[in-house]
Amino acid sequence: MTVRVRMAPSPTGYLHVGTARAALYNWLYARHTGGTFLVRIDDTDLERSTTEFEDEILGSFRWLGLDWDEGVEIGGPHGTYRQSDRLQRYAELAGSLVESGHAYFDDRTPEVLEDLRMRARQEGKHPGHYVRRPESEAASGVIRLSVPQDSVVEFHDIIRGDLSFAPTDIDDFVILRSNGSPTYHLASTVDDIDYEITHVARGEDLLPSTPKHILLTRALGGTSPEYAHLPLLFGADGKKLSKRHGATALSEYRDAGFLAEAVFNYLAILGWSPDGETTIFSREVAVDRFDLVNVSRNPAAFDPDKLVWMNGEYIRAMDAGDFVERVRPHVETSLGRGLSDTEWTTFEEIAPLVQERTKLLPEAGQQVVFLFEDFDTYDHQSWEKVMTKEGVADVLDAGRSALDTLGDWNAEAIERVLRTVPEQLGIGAGKAFQPLRVAVTGSSVSPPLFESIAALGRVRTLERLDRARKELG
């Protein structure tokens, strides 16, 4: 049997990282088994679904490198399809379920139903207890599945093992709304049958719905796929991952300067690992080793710190050419303009030193702007910490005169003459270099000093030394 999985996002919002991880696991499973990975758009909530969100979600999948397979009896854009294009199919099947006695019309109002649920609760019964068995046979309203009460629903979950649900705990759920549109349960189940989905890997929040889908599948005469319920994602505080914990949209991570490879790796490690030792691994290794049975049963806390660390690992592993290309837009954003050819060359030269200390792409841009533009003000904290000390003026003077007459303007030569400053003044190296750093770069945190000065050029360096000297008074 060839594996066929699907990811079915609802275009009612951006792509949530939890959904992204579920998509990733489906993709990994498909690629690992040589199966097929489909994307379908679950837009049965006509009110809230938009094509903008649909584009955003598909764009995020692409960014993560989750390519989906096309041409599998589906015709929508990008090889995906929308459930909203199949409304008639769902309505017809709901109708046939009524005819075959598996479902029935229910025209009671939501208020009436709410009363019935409350009554059941008060009597300690399942909330759906009185909802079942409608009093009328009116041919309008919603259609509910008539849940057979005679047998326990049992199934094997790939991740959680054998599970069973008592029929008395499954209410007669709505499959077709009064406006004729299908609910998630119907549309999803019908599509999984129609598209011959073999494995459904989805969030654990849908575990309680699974017996409903199995019952529906039976009523429709189909074969149920195998299920794998993935652990949920939580924030650092153990609560469900939400806006409170920071970014929850995958696109926000892309925009913040995370690399797709790092996010891919991090999402993969959140609930699974290739072994007990490996944390950083390639897409290929993940595909090679991944299996749903090895996915953790525990909910996982999303740890932004670890993601940032991992991103730094990936940035350092990039080759220099890639790095400068990827950082260029961020430099230009920080600068507010494009880079000239000579500036680009300067940037390329110093980039390797910046790369080592970059965890997020935009940081790299901020680290080098001092090379291309005079800063308006010094970093306040840096100034207070470094420039208000005794002897700073002497350091600047000594540094200036050492540099002023220097012949070869390169990092080695600059280091050689600048090393004489602390000797001359009888102070430690740090005491000498920090003031020079603040004067030249505007901050006490910067790329290495000598290389920075070399990249800045003589004229600008001397200008900045003079400027700082003036500021000191």
Added chain:
RNA sequence: GGUCCCGUCGUCCAGAGGCCUAGGACGCCGGCCUUUCAAGCCGGAAACGCCGGUUCGAAUCCGGUCGGGACUGCCA
């Protein structure tokens, strides 16, 4: 409340009866390196929720208990 799921360092993952005085990673602490910040290197603190049972032997199996979570919609 009911049904179901889950329970190893603060966090993620490893461990599928003896290899566990529980391993790796992030974070944290200390040190080295050092012109800053990073990176790198070395070292450290840090966990099997609890109680019973099975067994020669349990983190691993069973029961209970406690704790956390999901679901309980004409949302998915």
